[in-house]
Amino acid sequence: NAGVMQNPRHLVRRRGQEARLRCSPMKGHSHVYWYRQLPEEGLKFMVYLQKENIIDESGMPKERFSAEFPKEGPSILRIQQVVRGDSAAYFCASSAYKQSNEKLFFGSGTQLSVL
Amino acid sequence: DQQVKQNSPSLSVQEGRISILNCDYTNSMFDYFLWYKKYPAEGPTFLISISSIKDKNEDGRFTVFLNKSAKHLSLHIVPSQPGDSAVYFCAARSNFGNEKLTFGTGTRLTIIP
Numbered sequence: 102n103a104g105v106m107q108n109p110r111h112l113v114r115r116r117g118q119e120a121r122l123r124c125s126p127m128k129g130h131s132h133v134y135w136y137r138q139l140p141e142e143g144l145k146f147m148v149y150l151q152k153e154n155i156i157d158e159s160g161m162p163k164e165r166f167s168a169e170f171p172k173e174g175p176s177i178l179r180i181q182q183v184v185r186g187d188s189a190a191y192f193c194a195s196s197a198y199k200q201s202n203e204k205l206f207f208g209s210g211t212q213l214s215v216l
Numbered sequence: 217d218q219q220v221k222q223n224s225p226s227l228s229v230q231e232g233r234i235s236i237l238n239c240d241y242t243n244s245m246f247d248y249f250l251w252y253k254k255y256p257a258e259g260p261t262f263l264i265s266i267s268s269i270k271d272k273n274e275d276g277r278f279t280v281f282l283n284k285s286a287k288h289l290s291l292h293i294v295p296s297q298p299g300d301s302a303v304y305f306c307a308a309r310s311n312f313g314n315e316k317l318t319f320g321t322g323t324r325l326t327i328i329p
Contacts, residue, residue, distance in 0.1 A: 105259070134316070143220070143305060143319035144260070157316060192259050205317075207259030 105130075105195050106175075107208035114183045115216050122178040122211045126195030133176045134205070135168060138190040150176060183215045219243045220308050222320035230328050235293040237323050239306030242287065246308040250317070251280060251291050254303045263304075264291070296327045 106125040114120050126133050131152050136144040146160040150170035161168065165183075170176040180187055194207045221240045229235045239249075247268040252260035266273040266280045266289065273280050279292045293300055306320040 136317075136319075141321070143222075143321040144307075144317075145319070146316035149316060160316065194259070205262065207261065209257060209259050 105193055105206050105208035107191075107193050107211050109211060110209065111212045111214070113214045113216065116184055117182050120180040120183050120187070120213055120215075122180075122191050122193075122213070123175045124178070124193030124195075124208060125175040126193075127197075127206055130195035130197050130206075132196045132198070133170050134194045134196075135176075135178050136192045136194065138192065138210075140189070144192060147178070180213075183213075185215050188213055188215045218321070219246075220306055220318050220320040222304075222306055222323050224323050225321070226324040226326070228326045228328055229296050231298060232295045235291075235296045235300065235325055235327070237291040237293075237304050237306075237325065239289045239291075239320055240287060241289075241308050243308070243310065243318070244287070245310040246318070247311050248309045249280070249282060249289050250307045250309070251278075252305045252307060252319075254305060254322070260305055293325075296325075298327050298329055301325060301327045 105127055108123050133150045135147040137147055138144045148161050148168045149157040153172050165181045167179045190210045190212050192207050192210045194205045196205045219242050250265040251263040253263045254260040264275050264278045264280050266282050271282050282289045303322045303324050305322045307317040309317050
């Protein structure tokens with residue numbers, strides 16, 4: 102009975118390296134959302150994907166960040182050339198339907214630390 | 217621009233008493249509001265929600281009140297229990313904002329035994 106699985110739980114990168122964060126949604130869920138929580142702040146929406154499609158990426162920084170949700174496999178949030186300001190907790194959430202925030206299940210997050 | 221604000225970063229309440237967590241919003245396009253609870257090292261979990269056509273929704277010990285004219289909502293927990301100690305996030309959604317939620321900064325609730 103796996104929930105939303107995110108890995109790794111903790112990721113340490115040096116400035117300029119790439120970070121890849123993975124999210125496996127709950128079984129049967131085809132909607133995936135990525136949120137970022139900076140220290141002392143609330144969660145901020147980044148991107149909403151369905152299988153093979155980016156639906157809304159209005160919260161994604163224009164450069165260095167990308168996301169995908171392929172037909173097979175987990176959703177990936179990729180951050181190129183990381184900087185210290187990218188240090189945050191990144192949460193993935195999934196749902197089975199649109200407009201189903203009550204049925205939005207979050208993973209435990211990936212804590213990214215950039216040295 | 218913080219569209220959803222939780223002005224109290226922390227709150228301590230005696231076990232058995234009422235906990236009241238407050239949330240204010242500025243975007244009049246928000247039409248659905250939710251509360252999430254978060255334990256350390258875990259993701260947020262849904263607690264209770266309310267549509268803008270209502271002013272109150274109750275679920276067991278949890279009640280959410282919405283005052284649209286004041287753009288204010290509150291979460292009441294009564295009676296408070298030690299397991300309620302967590303960070304509580306208020307979130308809002310606009311019908312025109314696709315599926316995304318706008319979160320407040322959270323209130324850390326500590327229940328004192």
